[in-house]
Amino acid sequence: MKRVFIAGATGYLGKFLCQEYQQRGWHVTALVRKSSKGTNLPADRIIEAEATWSESLKGIMKDIDLVVSALGITRQSDGVGYWDVDYQANVNLLEEALSSNVAQFAFVHVLNADRMENVPLVAAKAAFVRRLQSADIRSTVIAPTGYFSDMGDFLTMAKAGRVWLFGSGKMRINPIHGADLAAAIFDAVHEGAVWADIGGPETFTQNELAELSFEALKARPRITHLPDVLRRLTLRLLPRLAPRRIAGPAQFFLTAGAMNMTAPPAGTRKLADYFKSQVEQSL
Template identity: 60%
Template sequence: MQKVFIAGATGYLGRYLCAEYRRRGWHVTALVRNRARAGDLAADTLVEAEATRPDEIAGVMEGGELVVSALGITRQADGLGYRDVDYGANLILLREAERAGVQRFAYVHVLNAKAMRHVPLVAAKADFVDVLLASSLPSTVIAPSGYFSDMEAFLAMARSGRVWLFGSGAPRINPIHGADLAFAIAEATEGGRGWLDIGGPDVLTQSGIARLAFSALGREPRITCLPDALRKAALTVLPWVTPRRVHGPAQFFLTAMALDMVGETHGNRSLADHFSGLAAVEQVRTEQGRRT
């Protein structure tokens, strides 16, 4: 049985990766920070360790063929930053994979990284990719456009009554569901693909996503497009007036909002169905709350 080591296993994508590789018959070893929080993770073996500590990672990949890392942080906590995790921890994993004789190292990057390399979150990822590509170890780099979970911010705004956008709302994106992305990653690693810029099946404008959110809620669209100068001003001001855990992800999302984030289309799950499902669940909870 082939063995895969998955880092970032308890994150949004990581859980889908564990389930997908296990479905394909791989022995899944999942790296977790806290075993008690792994819950129903679809893994055969749990390794409880801190990826930022080389001594805790030593030996954990022995006998494995593949490492897949979705390891990274969105909101910086525990005193760790992007350089510590997105770059440093992944570098530790890569060096251990090289030492253990792993056959391939796959890494989940971000689409349009070259255009966003000035953003600290992206710079840390891009710097690691540079090291990975220079390694003698065969690699697969997967660069997603965005996750369905990221798009839930549109649904939250629509639920509050109005969606706020910057500029024209015309930049396009084809976000992808975690299960579809996990399937594509497994296909890419098993097929030996080197690089994959990837998105979901539907290419949508930002204003189009806003309309999908209102439609799922059964409401008339209320969309306000703010001058793009405000987005640029926020990028300048946020690092001075907010903590790093706030302005770090905000810099990434505000920068990405000005770009077309469209990758090679994959999968069959639609964002419209995802929004409708979330809205239906919320409606059931609301009705149950009224009865109690």
């Protein structure tokens, strides 16, 4: 039986990765920060350790065949930032994998990262990708378009009564469900892909995402388009006026929202069904 080590196991994607690899017959070791968060994970072994502290990782990858890291932070907290987690913690995982003679390492990155390296979250991930690709290990970099969970921001605005968009709202994205992405990651790694851009089965404009949100709520669409100059101005002011935990994710979403985020489609799950389930859960 092959053995996989999954970092970031308690995140949105990490749980699906654990489930996918276990269903495919792999022995799954899940890395978690606190054991209480990992009790419901579909994993054969749960290890509690701090990836930001390299000493806590010593020896935990013995007999592991593959490391898959979905480790990263969206909102900075606990006094750590993107360079602490998205870069250094992944470097620590890579170095432990190398010292343990792990055969493969897969990393979940960001689509269009080369156009967003001025965004701290992306810059930290991109720096790790360069480190990974120069290491003496087979590697796969996965660049998803966006998760269904990210699209929840449209639903949140719609629940508040209005969706606000910068510009024309014609930028396109084909977001993907975590379960579909986990399956696509398994296939890409199994096939030995060096890089894989992955999106979902349906492509939407931002206007269509807004309309879909109101449709899920059975409400009349109310969409307001703001001048794109306000987005650019906000990007300039955010680092000066907002705390890092707010500025960081806002910089990413405001930057990504100004470009098409589409990639080859994978999976079958529909965003409308996801929105419907989110609405039902909130009742």
